[in-house]
Amino acid sequence: MNEVPSPPKPRSASRSNRIRGNDGTRRKIFKAAKIVLSREGAQKATIRKIAKQAGVSAGLINQYYGTKMELILEIFKAGNNPLSEYLQVHLEQFETPADLALGAMEVYLRREMKDPELARQVMASSWVWGVEDESRFASSLEELIAIVSTALQEKFYPGQEFLTVTATYTLSSIFVGILRMGLQRDWPTKTYLSVMKPSFVMLMAGLDMQVKQRLSKENTD
Numbered sequence: 551m552n553e554v555p556s557p558p559k560p561r562s563a564s565r566s567n568r569i570r571g572n573d574g575t576r577r578k579i580f581k582a583a584k585i586v587l588s589r590e591g592a593q594k595a596t597i598r599k600i601a602k603q604a605g606v607s608a609g610l611i612n613q614y615y616g617t618k619m620e621l622i623l624e625i626f627k628a629g630n631n632p633l634s635e636y637l638q639v640h641l642e643q644f645e646t647p648a649d650l651a652l653g654a655m656e657v658y659l660r661r662e663m664k665d666p667e668l669a670r671q672v673m674a675s676s677w678v679w680g681v682e683d684e685s686r687f688a689s690s691l692e693e694l695i696a697i698v699s700t701a702l703q704e705k706f707y708p709g710q711e712f713l714t715v716t717a718t719y720t721l722s723s724i725f726v727g728i729l730r731m732g733l734q735r736d737w738p739t740k741t742y743l744s745v746m747k748p749s750f751v752m753l754m755a756g757l758d759m760q761v762k763q764r765l766s767k768e769n770t771d
Contacts, residue, residue: 579604579611580628583621588668592622592675619683622675625668627690629661630697637701647706647754652743654698655725655750659739662729670733673726695722702757710761717757724749 582604586595597618601608615621636657637650644650662669676687699711699718707714724746732742 575606575610576614579606579614580621580624584625584665584668587622587625587671588665592671595671619675619679620686622672623683623686623690626672626687627693629658630690630693632661633657633694634697637697641701641705644705647702647757648747648751650701650705651698651721651750651754652747654701655746656739656743658694658725659729659742663739666733666736669729673730673733691722691726695719698722707757707761710764713757713760713764717753720753721750724753 579600583595583600586600586603590599595618597608597611600618600621601611604611611621615624633654637654640653641650644653676684679687695715695718698721699714702714702718703710728742728745732745737745
């Protein structure tokens with residue numbers, strides 16, 4: 551029987567060719583974009599409105615970020631670094647793979663719930679993205695997948711990259727789907743986690759079974 555092809559490995563999102571420039575200016579633009587998106591909504595927010603909020607020129611924003619969609623993608627991706635840092639510090643506290651998966655999603659959710667309207671507008675904007683923007687979004691999501699799958703390998707499943715990456719792709723799809731739904735219903739973090747938990751537990755149980763079967767096969771070959 552032919553083996554199932556490996557899923558694509560998570561890759562780091564390619565860096566924009568835009569200028570890095572002054573970090574203080576970049577942070578000011580980034581903060582202004584979040585304010586305008588939350589206040590105006592994804593459709594009505596414009597580079598000019600963001601520039602006015604930041605006190606800079608629209609041309610300067612284009613130099614730093616290019617398009618409004620690139621700026622929105624930066625907002626989406628901003629949760630990856632805190633998640634990576636959290637898992638590095640707290641990895642040993644997780645007793646099961648499901649605990650790790652839920653813990654990771656709780657960290658991400660608590661960030662999103664600081665400004666649910668901003669999160670809603672970032673997710674809503676993805677419905678109208680073209681192929682290039684969608685590709686950048688996928689790369690950002692793959693960074694999240696890489697963070698969680700690497701933690702699963704380090705803590706529970708050393709050497710099982712194929713299975714942990716495959717499971718985390720599914721986990722991320724569940725998370726994004728539930729996030730979209732919950733943002734429309736103004737769910738608190740506790741509700742998200744209670745809805746996610748059964749799926750995460752079943753998914754991690756399936757991952758555990760697959761790992762045991764693979765190891766058993768390797769030992770008998």
